[in-house]
Amino acid sequence: MNYTKQERNWVMYDVGNSALVLFNTSVVPIYFDAINTGASSAELVTAWANAQTVASLVVALLMPVLGSLADYAGNKIKFFLGFFLTGLVLCFAQAIPMGAMPFLVVYVLCTIGLNSSMTFYDAMLPDITTDDRMDTVSSSGYAWGYIGSCVPFIVCILLILVGPSALGLDMLFCVQVSFIITGIWWLAFTVPLVRTYKQRYAKELAPGETFGGEVVKTICGLGTTMRRIAEDRAILIYMIAFFFYIDGVHTVISMATTYGTSLGLDSTALILALLVTQFVAFPSAIAYGSLAKKYGTLRMILIAVAAYVGIVLFAAFFLKSEVEFWILAVVVGMFQGGIQALSRSYFGKLIPKERSNEYYGFFDIFGRYASVMGTLLVSVVTSLTGDASLGVLSIGILLVVGFVMLIRLSRIKGLA
Template identity: 60%
Template sequence: MPAAHGERTDSVSHTAGTTTTATTATAASPTQAGAKLTAQEKRWIVYDVGNSAFVLLSTAVVPIYANSLLEAAGQDNIVSTWGYAQTIASLVIAVLMPLLGSIADVQGMKVKFFCGFFGTGVVMCCAMALPLSWLPFLVVYVLATIGLNGSLTFYDSMLIDTTTNERMDRVSSHGYGWGYIGSTVPFLVCIALIFGGPALLGLDTAFCTRMSFLITAVWWAVFTIPLLTSYRQKHYRATRDQLGSAVRGTFRELGATFGKIVRNKPLWMFMIAFFFYIDAVNTVITMSTSYGTQLGLDSTQLVIALLVTQFVAFPCAIAYGRLAGRFGAKVMILIAVVAYMCIVFFAAFFLRSEVQFWILAILVGMFQGGIQALSRSYYGKLIPKDHANEYYGFYDIFGKTASIIGTFLVATTTTLTGNASIGVLSIAILLVLALVFLLLQKDPTRR
């Protein structure tokens, strides 16, 4: 398949002692950078529409449903239990992704690994609809989350095959933006079923909630089809007949890649900053509903507030991509980190009512999509394209390990102090550290 912008050129590199073929795309012109989205870019974007439905359900509905299962079993601390579940899922991804990512850089392998994790996520999402007790349910949920996050690692690295450096900020932001707004469609159907099913159809609330998991799985699968039927891996480090040599050299490659990262000061400084600030972002996302539930806030209000977040996040994520084109991705990331510091302090000291949770949800929506999208695209500009999956594997080590620390920190602090607000406040330390590394890093993408 020809490149969306510019001509495709072939180059030869040496990977793990084996001659391998890599492909690169020429840079887009300024006119191309501002052109309309191509068909391939749109097909890449719609996967965000599909998987974001599960992310939204996991943020709003799953914690409340899990809480009901915990209460039925005599358990009462959902914050710590939910935090440990998220920690386990993140740990598995952090361990697996660098190894699998290195193998997936082989020609034709990236889409196969993507399908494996995506399929696992969808099947486990369906399995969540079974009438399970709290522990089996959390186990299935953890497997579904591993499937989601694993697929996202390969999906993120597909960005460099889909567009050019000049268009990455814009395309990545559109992915998050349309993901936010598109995920509200199945979510509204699920919420209507959960709240309207018992009164209008005489169905049990728990049954309606489980059916929402099936609806989400179908939506996720349908919006993955355009990407699966059109994606072509343009950047790679080996051909299929060299797969054996590439696999044998994987561990050597991981060590070599780590060495290259260490020698690339702008890259490793950004990765450390990313480690700290994405910790805060992911922790706020995964723990917000459980935190509000433990504070005694009404579950209906929590769900509606999080739905509003999606509508706020859609235009803000798109706007962030446009602003990055003018001011640079790093500047916009810095602004978002400062904003998250304010959000954490607000949650720790002022969040006590439904109205305040609404304010928190709107603030999160304004910056959440932007910082995630620009982190993905900014990193893609800093790394070699023919080893993208391998580098994105390390990107996931930093992102998922940070999630482990964040959720574990909140869960443990809450357990030890008996005060969830103190656990939330601890996130501010990580944001300060991120800000320091970002300010010290020199941005190689700015001339």
């Protein structure tokens, strides 16, 4: 694909932030387990799920108001920069040696900065491309993010695995240095987007209106935006469907390594398997963007949701060994990038462009609260039963509900 400069630099941010996402979902849970001595496997899963829940909840509460404010001309890049820099500083801060609970607090705050910046980043999509290119550009972001994130990740894994024996370094120290490497990578691939991004669609301030008045007007206008969403059946049903099905996606991503660790699987094998996921996800996300043009975006989302139902069932009933975890990693890679990319681009086609951040703010509520519900379900069910497999199985219900809602949407909007 021939990218415009705006499209290319937008895709590059996915390359940068995906490095931290990959590191957070693979190495960080194992690092947390190492510094959280004396905890049982069920306690580890519960603590990690609670941390994910808190981070998702805070982002979900912030985004509607901040998203609406960001739709005013010139604001989107300011909010994006603020949360990006917050996440970056706290990414570096995780390299400081500390106890398990202080580390978990810093991790949660870093995750809030990362995920909030990604909400504003998603809302930039209508500004940097056109509707007919949106599926392909969105898929390219995820695809290059997957493959690009492998570069610093491999460097970090080599440091962690080889550093103690070859260089005489402490393994925990190697992990701490890896936070710095990942942060530098994130920064390097963010600079081009910040330098070239232009907000094409924006709300304008009324004559004489100040920023304070803008804030009051935004808060008062949230009810109006909610009514607009409720009155558009296609947007409303899609957001409800997204709320349920994205839960399974986010929970599988955030809990995979922790779940594997709780089953007693080797941590090195888990990390390498997730690296395979990245390589599989690269061509799969690109293919998903192309298939969406041929068969329709909504149809491809339906296929991915059905696949995730199978993934959850496999994880709950059959995942017992490293070989099975590798199989799961490959299958997840086939659908993970596609479902995220097409969910983002399909929503961008449905909403008014000049209010993209406002709508993506509410979209993020549905996505983040889904994450809250999924990780909370895992936490509660695992705590009550002492069985992490039952916790994983519980989110299959949410995926099925999302699938049913998408079927309903297809009857209203048509498979497109």
